[in-house]
Amino acid sequence: MVTAAAVAALALSSAACSSSSNEPAKAPGSAALQGQTLTVAAVWSKTEQQNFEAVLTEFEKRTGATVQYESLGDELPTVIKTRVAGGQAPNVAMIAQPGLIAEFARAGNLKPLAANVESIITDQFSAGAKSIGQVDGKTYGVLFKAANKSSVWYNAADVATTPKSWDEFISELKKQSDSGKTPLSVAGEPGWALTDWFENIYLQTAGPEMYDKLAKHEIPWTDPSVTKAFEELAKVFGQSSFFPGGNAGAVATDFPTSVTNVFGTNPKASLTFEGDFVSAEITKAGAFTVGDTARYFAFPQLAGKSAVVTGGDIAVAFKDDAATTALMEFLASSDAASVWAKAGGLLSLNKKVANDVYPDATTRQLAKELVDAGDNVRYDLSDLTPSAFGGTKGAGFWKAMQDFLANPANVAAVQQSLETSAAAAYKK
Structure with a gap:
């Protein structure tokens, strides 16, 4: 039996080699997830939606999976709660409320991230940044799109x-x-x-x-x-x-x-x-x-x-099948963040996103300060x-x-x- 971690590693095998490059790794052409369909929910619409869909397209190229994106706007917390209660949760959601994430995690609705996904987060994020996706000592998510609120x-x-x-x-x-x-x-x-x-x-x-x-x-x-x-x-x-x-x-x-x-x-x-x-x-x-x-x-x-106060959208998984695990592994990587960062409008706490991938000097400095804060970065306290x-x-x-x-x-x-x-x- 092929485990979720094994499929994820196969599908994304070239990602680990790309962290020193300004460009995301080229798609390996793997069809390991051919025929698999995932749903991802977030608040983003218009330009932000287009930029995120470019990230998802890169994942599709690498794995053969199909990803359906749902833009839920400000109603996302309410809609996700309703779908979870009805057994219709998406594979992955981008949630900006750590308190809601903790509620889902403690109720058993979220899946702790697989060891290979957590390994990427440990390698590519500071301990302070990693803690943002943790509940009661377990890692359930990764801050994908960050804000510099300092x-x-x-x-x-x-x-x-x-x-x-x-x-x-x-x-x-x-x-x-x-x-x-x-x-x-x-x-x-x-x-x-x-x-x-x-x-x-x-x-x-x-x-x-x-x-x-x-x-x-x-x-x-x-x-x-x-x-x-x-x-x-x-x-x-x-x-x-x-x-x-x-x-x-x-x-x-x-x-x-x-x-x-x-x-x-x-x-x-x-x-x-x-x-x-x-x-x-x-x-x-x-x-x-x-x-x-x-x-x-x-x-x-x-x-x-x-010290930097941050906020933003945390990727969490409601399922732990091979396709969901592969997507979470990709979203945790510098490759995924780099796709959107290059287009503008995204800051990442990922230490391995090359600073020069950001499109202008102001954004590069904002991103650098986020990463340089290291363990002194914390999520917006009011949202906690x-x-x-x-x-x-x-x-x-x-x-x-x-x-x-x-x-x-x-x-x-x-x-x-x-x-x-x-x-x-x-x-x-």
């Missing part, structure tokens, strides 16, 4: 020297404010964008291990390490003159507006913070050019070492918590961060609010 974007005409440290960042903001400019545009209306501020600071000041404990609620939100992070953030959020419309204006600013406040036709600020996806909003606005008039720098360092706490508009983490932006002086009250919400959410 970037500050700025109008190149307004910032002469990019700050490296948190103190230098605050000094730049004060310098601009003292000269009569409004330096910083903050997206306060979507609570998730404010959680990213806290997460970047906490990951640096408390470190990855404490970050993991906070995500699991193994330490309370009243812990002194949380106090320190909020006190650092208050050095920025406590300066009303930094924001267009002051703190009240910042709380009311949605994400697209936070970008056009800096990169629109009538700029109101010089800098904004958010992930690599800011570049798409800049391009959409049409007034600035990414990499030229619009640039970014890494989130300022508070502890003298790099129960959705009632970390993913609900007007409640929990999102609401507490909005309250903090509105009144940065009362750190203790915000911490207690967070702890009360977390305690209730983790009991459910």
Whole structure:
């Protein structure tokens, strides 16, 4: 009997030889999976769908399998839950909610990755990156399409020297404010964008291990390490003159507006913070050019070492047959990531994706920072918590961060609010 691992190895035998090349390995012409049909579900549509389908086409060429892609959009979590309950789960799904992945894994719906797939992940990803796909010590997935959520974007005409440290960042903001400019545009209306501020600071000041404990609620939100992070953030959020419309204006600013406040036709600020996806909003606005008039720098360092908050789409398997195992092996490899990376619009935590495969200098630097963070990369903390706490508009983490932006002086009250919400959410 031919095992799943053996078929996967046969079908993808040339993949292991390609990591030093900028191009994915050529298809070996294997028909080991001829006649096999798989389904893959993800949120992607339009250009993202086309780019992912190119990845799947490469897999089909190598193996002889047929892959059917389903674009489920924002309804993916609900649809997948329904299909799992009805015994109609796809072979593979790209899920951006680690909490949902943990729910599926603990219910026995997901299959732990085969040894050959896990071996690729161990070889090509850092331990920190590998941990993103793990539940209770077992590896169920791999982060295929990552985000760099540790970037500050700025109008190149307004910032002469990019700050490296948190103190230098605050000094730049004060310098601009003292000269009569409004330096910083903050997206306060979507609570998730404010959680990213806290997460970047906490990951640096408390470190990855404490970050993991906070995500699991193994330490309370009243812990002194949380106090320190909020006190650092208050050095920025406590300066009303930094924001267009002051703190009240910042709380009311949605994400697209936070970008056009800096990169629109009538700029109101010089800098904004958010992930690599800011570049798409800049391009959409049409007034600035990414990499030229619009640039970014890494989130300022508070502890003298790099740390990156990430997010994105994690490939998981609901089946463990030969074809599914082969597809998961391919998706874990640098070859698969390189197909999309070359086209643009994808960052990978895979250490063996050649940096020069990315199409422009900005994307190459964003990708390099993700990989260079090594074990100091962590998934977005709010997405690691129960959705009632970390993913609900007007409640929990999102609401507490909005309250903090509105009144940065009362750190203790915000911490207690967070702890009360977390305690209730983790009991459910």
